């Protein structure tokens with residue numbers, strides 16, 4: 080059958096439920112930070128499957144781990160222990176303990192929204208309270224609990240009533256947060272750097288106040304690091320950059336280097352789930368755990384935290400310099416390789432123009448460009464990407 084960009088896009092569009100805004104190309108393979116469409120055109124991939132492919136594509140260590148695990152065992156639910164899962168739990172717990180100083184417990188699942196659902200249920204079970212607080216412009220997922228926390232009305236309005244009550248506060252509004260958190264509040268959900276909301280880092284003072292307010296009120300502080308975690312900001316957990324420690328952190332996206340896996344990690348003292356009160360059929364499956372172990376190994380072996388930090392700094396300096404030549408850039412935001420460019424013009428036409436010239440990037444709102452390069456992208460590729468970006472920005 081004819082497999083052109085247009086034919087594959089058309090066949091998928093015909094059968095999917097229409098929830099994804101599709102581009103006009105079909106990707107067939109990738110190598111590092113480069114991908115090719117089915118007609119052989121080459122692109123630099125700074126979308127990384129929306130922040131997922133932190134090792135780039137076709138990573139040898141990840142590929143080998145998956146091949147080996149596939150030949151041993153793909154599935155075995157959590158009623159049975161499995162070495163890959165054991166090692167992943169130990170590795171995540173030790174990172175959590177060295178970052179937060181507390182011992183942790185982990186729930187493994189398959190996506191970001193599912194990790195946040197676990198955190199919501201955990202907070203309600205621990206506190207016996209119902210109310211939740213979240214930030215305006217926050218994004219936490221699309222299943223009923225996480226969706227209730229997600230800010231944009233267009234994602235929520237046709238599905239109400241969702242769980243609640245939810246109070247939405249302005250990010251960085253300390254007084255607003257103080258007023259919102261009461262003896263009825265089970266948890267405060269925050270992104271240390273808002274992703275979908277436009278790559279907006281929270282102020283350290285606000286995050287510290289959130290810590291203090293939550294501790295005072297017996298409310299759980301949950302940091303959603305589904306997009307910012309796994310080294311994207313130069314630290315394994317992005318909260319390590321600001322020195323404010325949550326009670327629960329949620330991870331997904333980069334955790335499996337492309338294989339679906341999510342995790343909620345919580346201080347041991349908050350883990351009050353009873354047998355079968357929560358669960359997930361695919362959670363902690365050995366194939367996904369092997370992917371996560373190989374991804375974490377590559378982060379260590381290839382010094383990807385250090386590289387994300389260094390390259391992020393270098394890239395943001397280059398973008399600041401570009402700002403002096405390109406009047407359409409209003410601001411460069413982010414941390415490490417979690418990069419946003421606020422524009423004076425609409426972001427979608429720029430994304431399209433960049434794609435036509437061989438650079439895949441994302442939007443994060445109507446006027447924000449978002450770049451989520453693989454953490455092992457080389458300077459040569461960054462230089463090429465910067466050249467393309469400069470050529471398409473007014």
Ligand SMILES: Cc1ncc(COP(=O)(O)O)c(C=O)c1O
Pocket residue numbers: 129189190191192193195218219220221270274275303304305306307331332
């Ligand atoms: C901060 C944040 N939380 C949660 C989610 C939802 O993750 P998933 O799409 O894996 O359910 C996302 C997805 O973009 C996200 O960026």
